[in-house]
Amino acid sequence: MNKQSRHETWFRMDNSGKIFPEVSSHRETNVFRVAISLTEKIDNVLLQQTVDTILARYPMFKVKLKKGLFWSYFDYNSKPFHVEELKHYVCGEISPKKNNGYLFRVMYRNTDIIIEMFHSLADGAGVIKFLKALTYEYLVLVGKDIKPDNLVPTKNQRPSMEEYEDANTKFYDKKNKKHVPEKRAYRIKGSPLSEDLTGIISGTMSTSRMIRLARENKMTITEYFAALMMYTIYITQIQYRGQIKSNQAPVKIFVPVNLRKHFPSNTLRNFSNFVKVGMVMTEDDISFEDLKIFVKEQFEKGMTKSELIRKMSENVKFEKNIFLRFTPYFLKKYALKIGYNMLGMKLNTMSLTNIGKVDFPESMQPFVFDVTAAVYAGKFNTVNCSIMSYQDRLKISFTRSIVETTIEREFFRHFTDLGIDVEIESNYVEEY
Amino acid sequence: MKYCDKCKITIDTFNSYCPLCQQVLEGEPSPDLIEKYPEYVSANRKIYPITKKIIMFVTIVSMIILLIINLASYNGNLWSLIPIGSIFFFWILISVGIFSRQNIAFRFVFLTFLLIGLLILIDEASLQIGWSYNYLMPILLSVCNLAISGIILIKRIDYRDYILYLLTIAILSLVPIILVFTGIITIVWPAITAFALAIFILLFIIFFFPKSIKDEIKKRFHA
Structure with a gap:
């Protein structure tokens, strides 16, 4: 890296990223993972070289977290980054004090490259770009003859300012920022796994078959999964137990929406919002068909432009608040923490992230076999789910902080009952 | 399969x-x-070795005994604060000075202030002639200034992190001067020397690293 940028690279945190450093802990890590399986064994020396070149291309990731008087920010990190061998932990805490201050990890195992990212730094779509670039450069370094085909940014491109912008503040609308109060969500119960463990169970299905299934129901894949997820939670946790007080809270599925698809922006940083489907499920006879209609409706309502802008502005409003802005950081920190613990975390039963389809240039496709995504599971959101697909492999990964696997079981059995093949992977966390 | x-x-x-x-x-x-x-x-767990436990136990017990003896034979002099303060300082010196992962400049500043506090305590608990703030405070502050600038110059660490501390301490070297004007410090020359040194360091930074200060302030104070 040249001398000039050494002094000047620092980044303001984006609007959604500001909250995460304050509310993250050992248990609520706010870390998510994307992984890619190649067809050949990973060479860690070459991978290290690749990451070094990539970090020069993406200065946004070569940062550490620093505290200012009013806000924390990302400062240029002059220490070296090290790739690691994959450990057992799934989305474990990324402490700013360890890992040389870097807020992400790159790991390898057998044929897999795994990136775990702290949510402050980027969101799913941003990391996918990073992962693609990393895979491309790695394969080039290994000696494959591949072309980027405009699908993958290469190391020789100049980083553009567009990649770092905080798009949330760009589309902020003063007039449309009404706060809608929400009720605390239902929490999936179970016996917790011992302190630092997270279970992961993924199922791979055929993408084309899934698309056909969703089409048959006149839904998108995400909608179908959201409806099924609600139904699964309902039959495994709530049905016939509606009289219990804790079961009367609404089941809310938090579905992140990639706003790059709705608003013109090329940023790598957090630019996502959410759609939430919530329903009190105390009745004894809710059917999957009812839920499909309900979820579809809620998605349509939540995905309108004005609703998305409202949610975005609701967050930005806090940042723009003149009073909060000039409160010193060490006080603001507590305000954010208390606010989030009281509200933020407990408003969702589960998050269902659909990262979507990953495209690679045709010349790269023979070398890429599979992809996986995973989100951390915490104390309140005990089971989370993420979906990612590549070619005809659609992979649904459940991460959990509880021992029970009933939700996963019922979820996948729904598909096997329909005659769809499901291939499972698990880290067998209950063994330990 | x-x-x-x-x-x-x-x-x-x-x-x-x-x-x-x-x-x-x-x-x-x-x-x-x-x-x-x-x-x-299994990740390495926090284990407190038995030796550490013993040392902790002995220090806490001896602190309590010292305090009890002092209070039992009280004659208007809290002499036990001297050993108790020193023991405290020793522990902080070890935990912050050696084992902490904080950056070096911060540790220097922190320990310097702690040491000054301790010395003032000893001074007050013993003869009360003001040697601590008259002589030692300005000297310690100057030493701290020099040590930090030395580290920055020799080790070539990313000085952006250190400059703020350096500025802080240069400004805080004004403290003896202020104390001179308020009449607490009676012997003037050490305070003046420390002040001169602080000014010298400040000027040095302003002349030789002007840009980075501006950047640093912009970074730290953006709202």
Whole structure:
């Protein structure tokens, strides 16, 4: 890296990223993972070289977290980054004090490259770009003859300012920022796994078959999964137990929406919002068909432009608040923490992230076999789910902080009952 | 590939049961299988060695005994604060000065102020002639100034992090001067010297690293 940028690279945190450093802990890590399986064994020396070149291309990731008087920010990190061998932990805490201050990890195992990212730094779509670039450069370094085909940014491109912008503040609308109060969500119960463990169970299905299934129901894949997820939670946790007080809270599925698809922006940083489907499920006879209609409706309502802008502005409003802005950081920190613990975390039963389809240039496709995504599971959101697909492999990964696997079981059995093949992977966390 | 006939799923693993329903799997794993996820290896836990426990115990007990003896034979002099303060300082010196992962400049500043506090305490608890703030405070502050600038110059560490501390301490070197004007400090020359040194360092920074200060302030104070 040249001398000039050494002094000047620092980044303001984006609007959604500001909250995460304050509310993250050992248990609520706010870390998510994307992984890619190649067809050949990973060479860690070459991978290290690749990451070094990539970090020069993406200065946004070569940062550490620093505290200012009013806000924390990302400062240029002059220490070296090290790739690691994959450990057992799934989305474990990324402490700013360890890992040389870097807020992400790159790991390898057998044929897999795994990136775990702290949510402050980027969101799913941003990391996918990073992962693609990393895979491309790695394969080039290994000696494959591949072309980027405009699908993958290469190391020789100049980083553009567009990649770092905080798009949330760009589309902020003063007039449309009404706060809608929400009720605390239902929490999936179970016996917790011992302190630092997270279970992961993924199922791979055929993408084309899934698309056909969703089409048959006149839904998108995400909608179908959201409806099924609600139904699964309902039959495994709530049905016939509606009289219990804790079961009367609404089941809310938090579905992140990639706003790059709705608003013109090329940023790598957090630019996502959410759609939430919530329903009190105390009745004894809710059917999957009812839920499909309900979820579809809620998605349509939540995905309108004005609703998305409202949610975005609701967050930005806090940042723009003149009073909060000039409160010193060490006080603001507590305000954010208390606010989030009281509200933020407990408003969702589960998050269902659909990262979507990953495209690679045709010349790269023979070398890429599979992809996986995973989100951390915490104390309140005990089971989370993420979906990612590549070619005809659609992979649904459940991460959990509880021992029970009933939700996963019922979820996948729904598909096997329909005659769809499901291939499972698990880290067998209950063994330990 | 193994198969669970209850869940009707396939899975490739060396484990014998289905992760979904815990039932026994059928079939054999692929011949070239490597488990997708590694086994759990327990991370190193926090263990307090017995020696540390003993030392902690002995220090706390001796502090309490000192205080009790002092109070039992009280004659208007809290002499026990001197050893107790020193013991405290010793522990902080070890934990912050050696084991802390904070950056060096911060540790220097912190320990300097702590030491000044301790010395003032000793001064007050003993003869009360003001040697601590008259002589030692300005000297210690100057030493701290020099030490930090020395580290920055010799070690070539990323000075952006250190400049703020340096500025802080240069400004805080004004403290003796202020104390001179308020009449607390009676002997003037050490205070003046420390002040001169602080000014010198300040000027040095302003002349030789002007840009980075501007950047640093912009970074730290953006709202």
